[in-house]
Amino acid sequence: MTFLISHVTIGAPWLIAVGFVVGVLGGFFGVGGSFLAGPALYALGLPMNYVVGTDIAHIVGKSVVAAKKHRALGNVDIKLGLLMAFGTIPGVELGARVVQALKRTQHADLALGLSFSAVLLVISVFITWESLGALRRARAEKTGRIKTKAAGNTVKKDRLHFNVLWKWIHAVQIRPMIALPVSGIRVSFWAVLVVSLIGGFFSGFLGGGAGYIRMPMLVYVLGVPTHVAIGTDLFEIILSAGYGTFSHALKGNVDILIALVMHTGAAIGAQIGAQATERFRGPGIRLAFAPLPILGAATLLYELHHRGLL
Amino acid sequence: MSARRTTGNTDMAEGSTFWLELVVYAALIIGYLLLVLKTLDRPLARLFEEHRFEYAVGALLLILLQGVVLELLTKVLVGLFRKRP
Numbered sequence: 001m002t003f004l005i006s007h008v009t010i011g012a013p014w015l016i017a018v019g020f021v022v023g024v025l026g027g028f029f030g031v032g033g034s035f036l037a038g039p040a041l042y043a044l045g046l047p048m049n050y051v052v053g054t055d056i057a058h059i060v061g062k063s064v065v066a067a068k069k070h071r072a073l074g075n076v077d078i079k080l081g082l083l084m085a086f087g088t089i090p091g092v093e094l095g096a097r098v099v100q101a102l103k104r105t106q107h108a109d110l111a112l113g114l115s116f117s118a119v120l121l122v123i124s125v126f127i128t129w130e131s132l133g134a135l136r137r138a139r140a141e142k143t144g145r146i147k148t149k150a151a152g153n154t155v156k157k158d159r160l161h162f163n164v165l166w167k168w169i170h171a172v173q174i175r176p177m178i179a180l181p182v183s184g185i186r187v188s189f190w191a192v193l194v195v196s197l198i199g200g201f202f203s204g205f206l207g208g209g210a211g212y213i214r215m216p217m218l219v220y221v222l223g224v225p226t227h228v229a230i231g232t233d234l235f236e237i238i239l240s241a242g243y244g245t246f247s248h249a250l251k252g253n254v255d256i257l258i259a260l261v262m263h264t265g266a267a268i269g270a271q272i273g274a275q276a277t278e279r280f281r282g283p284g285i286r287l288a289f290a291p292l293p294i295l296g297a298a299t300l301l302y303e304l305h306h307r308g309l310l
Numbered sequence: 311m312s313a314r315r316t317t318g319n320t321d322m323a324e325g326s327t328f329w330l331e332l333v334v335y336a337a338l339i340i341g342y343l344l345l346v347l348k349t350l351d352r353p354l355a356r357l358f359e360e361h362r363f364e365y366a367v368g369a370l371l372l373i374l375l376q377g378v379v380l381e382l383l384t385k386v387l388v389g390l391f392r393k394r395p
Contacts, residue, residue, distance in 0.1 A: 001347070004355035012343070057369060061377030068381065242370060249366035252358070256369040257351055260376055264339045267380040 006050045006255040014044055019262035023062055023269020025292065034059065034208020035120055035292060037262070039299035046258070048109040052099055052207035053253030054262075056244040059209045059237060061259075062266040067234040075231025077182040077224065081239070083189065084196035084232075088240045091200020096247045098205050113304045116206050120293035120300075123212055130220070131287035166223030183224045183232075195221055200240050204247065209237030212293060335387055339380070 002009045018040045022033030034055050041051045070076050102108040174188040199214035211233045218229035248254050304310040350372075357365040 004351050005358045057373050061373040064377035245370050246366050249369045250362055254369055256354060256372055259373055260346060261343060263373060263376055264343055268335060
């Protein structure tokens with residue numbers, strides 16, 4: 001069918017299928033799924049500026065459902081999510097303005113496609129390295145080669161291989177310091193602001209909720225446990241994607257009908273994905289997530305090459 | 311032995327309920343989708359061309375509303391199917 005806003009012809013079943021797949025992945029990994037939805041929409045023929053705006057819109061509806069599920073499971077740190085809004089919203093606006101500037105130069109597809117691919121590749125390599133290290137450490141703890149501290153609190157903790165950064169961030173006591181009991185951490189507000197500003201920028205610049213960058217940053221930079229990072233990221237995505245939808249729609253980058261069609265598939269998938277998180281441990285979830293950004297990057301690079309832009 | 315058979319029967323019953331839920335859910339969603347596409351495509355396209363601010367507000371409200379409505383629909387359906395003997 002032809003969508004009258006973007007003037008693109010795409011079969012509705014394809015959009016529902018893409019929505020379903022990213023819905024399952026989003027509910028499971030706590031990310032909006034734009035690392036796959038963005039490349040898939042581009043491959044279906046949508047121009048890159050519409051990919052960014054439309055993807056961000058479909059994620060709003062989906063995140064409402066998934067965040068509610070995670071909240072019921074006790075995985076959302078509302079205080080952290082609300083504090084992050086101070087960085088997320090300016091970040092989204094900044095990203096959306098960069099897209100507008102690129103649209104004027106007629107190189108939006110190439111610049112956004114290459115940036116997206118680069119970010120996805122870096123994330124994938126880092127998460128693979130980190131998760132493998134964490135799983136090795138878990139095995140060593142099991143066999144008694146590494147001693148573990150006695151468990152004494154009720155906060156969900158998980159194993160991290162790369163924990164230098166958050167330990168350093170926690171040691172830097174720049175006021176105001178914020179206590180986050182749900183996450184079990186005490187951290188400077190400025191660290192929260194920087195993390196959320198970066199997440200917001202990528203959301204506005206590359207579309208979606210930018211969970212592919214915010215979720216790892218919550219874990220590795222702020223030291224939030226993986227399960228809480230997933231739920232809080234989804235809560236944050238409602239704010240960032242909500243603002244991003246409004247901002248991109250004003251700039252003419254959102255085909256809301258495409259977003260509505262995609263979301264129907266995503267709504268079903270999100271139900272399945274959120275339940276599945278309870279069955280896996282932190283490093284296992286992260287390792288399973290690792291190859292997905294590469295798949296998205298490969299689709300984007302292939303499509304750029306196919307259209308003669310690369 | 312009988313305990314294993316009972317567990318197997320429960321799993322099969324849960325599996326068939328899940329697929330029944332999914333079929334009813336999918337049918338309702340496709341009906342809803344056709345209705346939305348049929349009624350909203352031209353008004354939204356006109357709004358996009360002529361009143362961008364109203365379009366932006368409408369787009370955000372539509373996707374939020376759809377999120378909430380589909381969540382409610384799921385809840386109602388799950389409730390209905392779980393009540394079955």
